[in-house]
Amino acid sequence: AQSVTQLGSHVSVSEGALVLLRCNYSSSVPPYLFWYVQYPNQGLQLLLKYTTGATLVKGINGFEAEFKKSETSFHLTKPSAHMSDAAEYFCAVSASGAQKLVFGQGTRLTINP
Amino acid sequence: GAVVSQHPSRVICKSGTSVKIECRSLDFQATTMFWYRQFPKKSLMLMATSNEGSKATYEQGVEKDKFLINHASLTLSTLTVTSAHPEDSSFYICSASYDEKLFFGSGTQLSVL
Numbered sequence: 001a002q003s004v005t006q007l008g009s010h011v012s013v014s015e016g017a018l019v020l021l022r023c024n025y026s027s028s029v030p031p032y033l034f035w036y037v038q039y040p041n042q043g044l045q046l047l048l049k050y051t052t053g054a055t056l057v058k059g060i061n062g063f064e065a066e067f068k069k070s071e072t073s074f075h076l077t078k079p080s081a082h083m084s085d086a087a088e089y090f091c092a093v094s095a096s097g098a099q100k101l102v103f104g105q106g107t108r109l110t111i112n113p
Numbered sequence: 114g115a116v117v118s119q120h121p122s123r124v125i126c127k128s129g130t131s132v133k134i135e136c137r138s139l140d141f142q143a144t145t146m147f148w149y150r151q152f153p154k155k156s157l158m159l160m161a162t163s164n165e166g167s168k169a170t171y172e173q174g175v176e177k178d179k180f181l182i183n184h185a186s187l188t189l190s191t192l193t194v195t196s197a198h199p200e201d202s203s204f205y206i207c208s209a210s211y212d213e214k215l216f217f218g219s220g221t222q223l224s225v226l
Contacts, residue, residue, distance in 0.1 A: 036217075039221070041123075041222060042220065043119070043189055043206055043219040043220040044157075044206065044221055045209075045217075046215075061222045090155065090156065090157065096214075097213035097214055097215070098145070098210035098211070098213045098214060098215055099210070100119040100147050100159050100162055100209075101147075101157075101215065102159075102161070103156045103157045103158075104155050104156060105155070105156045106155070106205075
């Protein structure tokens with residue numbers, strides 16, 4: 001069984017500040033981990049994913065995430081927030097790259113000018 | 114890149130009517146598609162896994178007679194919400210599996226009056 005917990009349903013940061021969105025997972029098999037972004041009334045856009053290999057994964061729009069097996073975490077970061085980063089972010093886990101995803105509860109990111 | 118087209122993007126219907134949502138893979142063949150449901154301010158919950166040429170696999174608690182899924186071809190899966198009621202109002206998103214990746218449609222906002 002797999003599960004995902006995102007700590008903090010709402011995160012607010014100032015423009016230019018560090019963005020940190022937390023994600024912890026549980027998986028009985030080696031996990032594939034994903035971060036998706038969702039803008040209002042739109043579908044999901046993949047930010048980045050971890051499959052195997054390098055634990056620090058770089059994605060689009062300046063985001064990156066680090067897979068830490070010992071902490072069962074896959075936190076999402078961005079050094080400097082931009083107003084356009086305001087959206088809902090979902091962490092997800094699956095048993096492979098193309099199987100069904102189990103999503104976290106989502107974190108709404110607000111950027112303050 | 115692979116594109117998944119989902120239609121309609123928004124539908125409003127009267128209680129008791131049926132609504133069909135289409136999910137098409139435009140430039141690839143998808144043997145497997147997934148249907149998710151997203152309640153307001155909530156995460157995405159997998160409803161069912163749709164396999165071409167066979168019956169869909171529904172997640173626990175999802176009424177298969179209410180949410181009819183048909184995957185008649187390698188490029189099309191449909192979700193029909195039968196006898197819709199206001200509690201079925203939600204955002205429905207499909208995704209298609211290809212080349213060890215998942216690609217998402219843009220979602221359908223269903224409002225049942």
